[in-house]
Amino acid sequence: MAGTALGVGASTFLEVFYIQFSKDGKVDIFEHEVLKKLVFILRFGLLLLVLSGFGLMVLWRLRVMGPDVFFSARYLTKMSVVLILLFTAFLMNFRLINLRIGSAISITSWYWAMILGIWRNAKISLVLLMTLYVVSIALVYLLLEFVRSKTIKSK
Amino acid sequence: MGNKENIVRSTLISAGVAIAIIVVLTIGGELNPPLKNWLASTFIHNWIGKGVVSSAAFLLSILVFSFFKLRFLSLTVLLWFLVLIANASAAVLVLFFLAETFLLH
Amino acid sequence: MSYLLIFVLVSHIILGVLGAAFLVAYLLAFSKNRDDSGYLTRMSFFAFIAFTASWIFSGYYYVTYYGKAVKPIILKAEFSWAHTVLMESKEHIFLFLPFLSLALFAVTMVFRREFSENKKLSFSVVSLCFTTVSIALLVTIFGMVVSGAVAK
16 A cells, blocks of 8 residues: 555656646756655565565465456456556656656556555456546647646646 | 578577577476486486586587578567577476476376 | 574565566666666665575575465465465566576676667666566566465
C-alpha cells in the first residue's frame, strides 16, 4: 500500500504541478527540480509496488492459494495494470510515446492499482474490469486536455 | 586490443551456438526419448545436462573461433544475429510446447 | 517445503528480477549518454552474475523438489498446461539469459567507447539488452502463472 500511496500522490501532484508550471510556456530551473523530485518519488513508489507484489505472490504460493486467488479477475486486472504502467513508464522515459497520452495512462493506472488494492471483494469479470480501465484512460486523457487548455487560456 | 575484439566476436557467435544447442537438445529430447534419458542418466537430470552441454559448447566455441581472424565480421551484424537467434529460439520453444500440448495429444 | 527450498525459491525470483533491473538501468544510462562508461560495464556484469546465480538456485529447486512435489499437482489440476507449456518453455528459455548477458557484458567492456559515435552499433547493443530484458520478463510472467496453477 505504501508504494501505491506514493505513486498515486506523486503522479497526481506531478500532473498538477506540470500543468501549473507550463502556464507561462516554460519550466525554469526551480520548477524542473520540483518535477524531478516528484519523478523520483514516483519511481520509488513503482519499485515498492512491484517488490511488494512479488512478495505477496510468493506468500500466496507458499500457502498454496491456487488459481482462485492467482487467476481471479481482480488479481489479473491488477497485474495487467501494473505491467501497462511499467511499459508506459519505459516508453515515456525514451520518448517513444506521446507524453500527454503517457501521463493519462500513468495516472489512471496508479488510481486503478489503488482501487483494486482496496476493493478486495470485487466480483466483476476480467473483461468488464479491463473495459472500464481502458474507458477511464480515455476519460482521464480528455479531462487532462480540458484542464490544460483552460490553464493556457487563463494565462 | 585486437585479441580482445576477436574474443568479443567469438563470444557473440558462441552465445548464438549455445542457444541453438539448447533448442536442439530440448526439442530433440521431447521427440527422441533416448536422448532425454541419456542426458538424465549422465547428468543426474536432463535439465542439468542441457545446461552443462550448452555451457561446454559455448566455451569450446569461443576457443575455436578465437583462433580465426574475425575482424571481417561486422560487430553490428553479429549483435543482430544474436538478437535474431534469441528471439526466434524463444518463439520456437513456446510454439513447440503449445503444439505438443494442444495439437499432438 | 523446507526453509532451504523456500530460500532458493525466493532467491531465484529476487535474483532474476535484479538481473532484469540491472539491464533496465543499463538501458536508462545508455539513453542518457552517461559518460561514466564504467557504469554500463558494471550493470551488464551484475546482470550476468544475477542471472547465473538465479540459474543455480532455480536449478536446485527444480531438480530436487519441483519435479517430485509440484509438477504432479499441476498436471492433475485444472491448469495442467501451466506446466506442459509455460514451465517447460520457461525452464529452457531461462537458460539463454546467462549467455545473452555475458555477450552484452563482453561487448560493453571492449567497445563502450564507440557507442556514442557509432549509431548502428549502439542501436544493436540496445536491441540485445532489450531482448534479454524481454526474455527475463517473459520468464517471470510464466513463473507467476505456474505458481497460480499450484492448487491444494
